[in-house]
Amino acid sequence: MIVVGGHLDSWDVGEGAHDDGAGCVQSMEVLRSIKAITGKPKRTIRCVLYMNEENGNRGGHAYADWAAEQDEQHIMAFESDAGGFSPRGFTLDADAAYVKHFQKLKPWLLPYGIHHIESGWGGVDISPLKSQETILIGLVPDSQRYMDYHHTANDVFENVNKRELELGAATMSSVIWWVSEYGIPDIKPNINSSQH
Ligand SMILES: [Zn+2]
Secondary structure, three states, X not given: OEEEEEEOOOOOOXXXXXXXXXXXXXHHXXXXXXXXXXXXXXXXXXXXXXXXXXXXXXXXXXXXXXXXXXXXXOOEEEEOOOOOOOEEEEEEEOOHHHHHHHHHHHHHHXXXXXXXXXXXXXXXXXXXXXXXXXXXXXXEEOOOOHHHOOOOOOOOHHHOOHHHHHHHHHHHHXXXXXXXXXXXXXXXXXOOHHHO
């Protein structure tokens, strides 16, 4: 199982278009584009639109609790919750060896300006899945203008650029398709050389 998602709720002023309508439609676009371009993926890809990210993360916890009861192995969860701006890369909440593995994608993504593949934050909604040893990934869009919109009256549909939004979705689709086809290798965690 691979999960991709964003959050539906937006309690503050504005419409929540960037935060996190963008992440929701990008996650749905991942399913559409992979099906349209490659047909049926090898692994199951599930889009989850979470409720209540901004006030307790009850949606994220409810999904993780439900997932734990199913006989499903969640190998990766991808979240988009940093705005619908031009993608710069993604961060991984995972062992350094896995970060290195995902950095293999750089030659293919670099021509599109996708260069930031580093250790870091996955996302609030997917964070409860960490207990299942799931690799957590967060999309990293260009952040320079995010605070012009984030939780302000400017966070409306008209202020989301279609092309930039699509590029983010395409980045997510590329990474998710790669994992769905080739899986995640069984990597032994790095052992610090000073321990020898
Ligand atoms: Zn958000």
